[in-house]
Amino acid sequence: AAGAGVPGPRAGGGGGGGAVPTAAPRASAPGGGAAAVGDLGFAAAAGVPPGASDEPVEVSPFWHVRESRGRAWLDLQNDVTVKDVVQAHREGFRSVEHLKRYTTLGMATDQGKTANVGALAVMAEQTGKTVAETGTTVFRPPYTPVPIAAFAGRARGRDFQPTRLTPSHDWAAARGAVFIEAGLWLRAQWFPRPGETHWRQSVDREVLQTRASVGICDVTTLGKIDIQGRDAAEFLNRVYANGFARLAVGKVRYGLMLREDGICYDDGTTARLGETHFVMTTTTANAVLVFRNLEFARQCLWPGLDVHLISVTEQWAQFAVAGPYSRELLGRIVDPHHDISNKAFPFMACAEVSVCGGTPARLFRISFSGELAYEVAVPARYGESLMGALLAAGEDYGAVAYGTEALGVMRVEKGHAAGPELNGQTTARMLGMERMVSKKKDCIGNVLSERPEMNREDGLELMGFRPLDRAEELAPGAHFLASGAAPTMANDEGWMSSVAWSPSLGHSIGLGFIRNGHARIGETVRAWDAVRGRDVPVEIVSAHFLDPRGERLRG
Template identity: 50%
Template sequence: MSGLRLNTGGAIDRAAQLSFTWDGKKLAGHRGDSLASALLANGERVIARGFKYHRPRGIVAAGPEEPSALVTLGKGPRRVPNAKAPEVELFDGLAASGQNAWPSVRMDVGAVNSLMSRFFAAGFYYKTFFGLTKDTAHWMQFEKVIRRAAGLGAAAREPDPDAYEVVHEHCDLLVVGSGPSGLAAAELAAAEGLDVMLVEQDFALGGGLIGAAEQVEGAWAKDWVAARLAGLKSVRVMPRTTAFGLYDGNVVGLYERVTDHLSSPDPALPRGRLRVVRPGAVILATGAIERMAAFGNNDRPGVMLAGAVERYARRFAVAPGRRTVIATGGDDGYRAALALAEAGLEAVVVDSRAAASDAVAAAADKAGIERIMGHLPLELHGKPGGYQLEIAAGGSAAGRRLPCEAVGVAGGWSPAIHLVCHRGVKPVWNEEMACFLSGEPPAGVTLTGAAAGVFGTAEAVAHARASAADAVERLTGRRPQAPEAPAPGGLGPQQPLWESKAEGRKLKSFVDLQHDVTSADIKQAAAEGYVSVEHMKRYTTHGMATDQGKTGGVLGLAILAEALGQTIPETGITTFRPPFTPVPIGAIAGRARGEHWRAVRRTPMHQVQAEAGAVFTDAGLWKRCWYMPAHDGEELGKAYVREATAVRETVGMVDVTTLGKIQVQGPDAAELLNRVYVNGFAKLPVMKCRYGVMLRDDGIVYDDGVTWRLAEDDFLMTATTAQAAGVLQWLELLLQTRWPELRVHVASTTDQWAGIAVAGPRARKALAPIVADDMGDEALPFMGILRTEVAVEGGRVPVLIARISFSGEMAYEVYTPSDFGPALWRAVEARVKAEEGCVYGVEALGALRIEKGHVTHAELDGRVTLADAGLGRMASSKKPFIGKVLAGRPELTREDRPQLAHFEPVDPAQRFRIGAIVCDPEHVEGHGLGWITGVTVAPAFGGGWLGIGMIAGGPERYADREVIIADPVRGYRVRARVFPAHRLDTKGERMHG
């Protein structure tokens, strides 16, 4: 035995030596090691520091349940914090370091926190810092300090240089877990011809059988695993792949680590793949997670789960120490002691029961293992490498001390039912095995083996084959021969280890090692009224972050239940939510980053405008003309005022291609529109258009736009640029789920049409010479549609023209197939300029709509009702529509709700900005009376400053008094007057011509 590496055994490749660094120190391991096993083999005991108290921490587990040994991998932009050392596959050149410590995890200045632990109890920051002052501003300063101290590892500040992929896949059967249950289930299903995927989060297949010294179905574990793998030639086997979530429709989210284990990965490969799998059936062979027990100083390096002790000894040929004490309350803990004894190491079993089963006791005695019955671990004394574990009979204040280097704790097992709980399944407490089992899983999902509470290898294999047979029968209608599924059980007599107590002594007993939550914290939460498990969880931070209660979750519930005088099932359990283990954000984004994430969309007329000198801005995903300088050096402020003035006095044209355009076709198209719009569309005449507003189910305005009826069964709906995609998705959802009987088809045609709005007193005069048909009031009245042609250079192009206005002036929207957009633009621009007009951009467009009092998404922000927006009279009283009932709720009909209004500064020289708060002059604080959503210089009102926004009770309340528009961020206050928003051309004479 060299260091803590055993001379023989294990599943590692001793001939393949790998070099890696730990905190800059060069160390060696072997292929097949994890970072955790390699660190243990090199005698590195202190791997991390506690979150709150900065106490030294070591390796506790051998899998994703690891709560303490969180490390940082790599450097620079590829740095990954909070990696769990047992999950990291060792490779040549791996660089790992400690975190949450200074200057290092071996000597951390932050450990001084442990001396002040009495002040850091649950909720200490609220009690301490809120108690010091009632001033919110002071608390905010304290909060900054607290947030800087929070967290463990530090994420890289540079952009992630790696690529990721998102893959969508299907299969007949997805098996999660490659332990004996998973292998047996996948083999049977594949033999029956199913398309099977087998995923395993580990880099090796076999689960607990890797390196195990047991026989399965007459063969040694290694040979049995090899035989099963040979039967999986048609199966898509994916190691290094974690099933992190189970979602509606039994969709499973997988994350595959593609290159994290390679020294020199192919740059063409992604670092990871997010796989979205839609299987016909799912078998969860996810095993079980061993629990910790609460006793004094149970967080010290060297205190491990007994199952991990066995795993490191048998699979990795690493010992936690030369003398190890195993604390257990069941037969299963003896496995670790036997593994150590077989390696020639000293092991002592401390069993809380009066007696073990005959077979286990005989095996222990044969191996020369000392057994101490009827005792619990009480407190660990000493330093890493030289401990003394104090043990005592239940309730004793003091007891015998056992010298040791490590402690293995077999506190009981919790089936890994997290994934099925993601589907809302409620766990059910099993008193005999002292664990939560899954409730009835959703159709198509089966738990098998230890995940189903079936412990024991032979029993788990039989259960898995029965589960696979069920899946085959469900998918094919035929049932293959398989054994009957055994009932849950197989652990033998259990006495779960919860919390060790000693009368008159206060023990520092940890429950959640990742968040430094002690048993005292949980009891304090109960004493302070946090009696719900969800409240206790949030008050103490128990079971949060990457831990999610894997090792200490049930232990914490047991302590809470005792504090409340309840049983564990009466106390309940917190809700498991995805992801089961962390997933890189880059993997969720996949290749959708940079321009792949925010693709640049340009209208068909973009290049024509660019050649003319247009300045562009981003409007959602689109590039839109912001303003069109009349000469070099003309800035935005002057340009947009000039453009808006031209629209009011002569004519202007603007690119409106970006408006969402949705073709709604079918015999029931009018009925669909009648249901989604608040106003009527069923009787809209052909070749007419109408402005409509949609509500959400809750009565809040969702979107607005003009819809054109081109035929009895053919409508062209326009939506705002911001909500175009959302409106289409919503219509599709309605047709698929609520009204599948409607004979309607919807499709986006935004990219198929190029659009130009021509507005101003001379709009008709500008267009008429190039339009093939009459555009007079009778041929093309207000809200009428004309299908015609426009003369362009080299010929004519087909167009649809609607006489509608967003500016309040006489206006037309002209649409043509996108390929004709540039030619149409040039033809219209020549005519507009001939009438002393100009091209205008979205800044002038905004100015015109503010003057007219038209709303956009700036006002329709998800909080506004029809009445708030000044559109209350649009709603039909004769027909139902989405949102009609809930729009009548008292909260949405209050007279003091914020309503649309105009705002002008009393002093013309002063200005205010978007986002400012409208306040009562005597109460300039808090949320105020309303807010500003848009501002502009207003040519229609003499060129003064004008704002639009919302004010409580509507503008009529403030006709004879002033308000204060305050901006605490920018630091100004402006006295202002309030006016109705709809005060420009109230009779519509300019708009109607």
């Protein structure tokens, strides 16, 4: 019907009818109430309202109970009390911005909406000013509600997250390096030279020259964690699967971390620089996660241990110097009173040294390429200068800078596991590292790593693969099938995790996991790739394509 749902005239009395003075609401309220009752069809009883005064009432602000000796909270999120504001005034922090930072007033999620008025009033009392004269702090957004699209709209390209640059970034950019995103870092992928028309020409040159002479690579992006304290060795012994309690000062050890479920989590090296001082390196991708987990272990699992951690990834520039002439090159950089001969500084040694006439540095004899190699670290501000000095010192050796692509090729040639192998699905046994999981101590993940299914004799094992037709190129992600087997889950025998074109061997090579691999060396299987539509016969070989006995890196 017309007019349905349209409200009629409203009957109101007292304050609801607009009467403001004290007596007026009481006088008008009975009449308004009687009218409302009558509209409902009921009879209203007559009554006399109580008397009230029309004298004005002064309303004064009541900020806190001055006589109270207990705590009076102003900011419940950050535990700021009246006493804190009074103390801030007493110590000279009287500006509202100083008060905010001294007490953390209004710094919580409400940005002071529930606390600042009362706290500023207390400060006004202390200064003898009004709240308006005292002032207010600057509120951080979002102070008022905003649509979620306003935040999502920022996720555009490189605006979404910061980009971290290595100490040698400008040096590399000036020499035409091609960069790749590695986590939040930009890293040099390869260094093209005039006449090189394909990226693989540049990478092949960097690999071959490094293996024949010497190459330098910026590896600053590896996570670096400084670990100190009386119980630092015991702490490392608990977070690593292998033993660290007896690691000697001046030595480096490769370490494997497990998750609580026994799956491999991260790997890296840890150097003992002193009795209570260690430096750990992690993979670039897991640097933040490992540090977070170590802090959790330190604070929550073993709070009684005397150990302290700090991330120093960006404080130290670090460079790998690899190749048969790496020792000779470093001999020109490391100050002469340091002995870096093979006898004095063997494989897996470390020391604090000085370079280039007094610059403090750390030297580690470790190798990711499989060649005689070192890593030298200096404070980050000297990183670019050191990169230039290394190449200048090795000019007569034909020293080259190499990028992440050559780094990856050399590690596949050597058979080192990296991110594609430590993918959150692999165990120590799959990686051939089951002997590293100590049976003599407790550590994170060691109990569940002993589950039978994770230690099957016929389980997946990391192996090397090369195509029967050397002209064929392998592809990561391909699945292994027996000859003639249908491509089904039931016939799946494993997968290819990493591949590379090996300029040293002249053909494509790969690393991957296949069932009972070591017992099947020499056997032919198929690398079946449904995505690319390829089916390549490959031979199962050792994962160590070059120098399987490690003679080069110990030379």
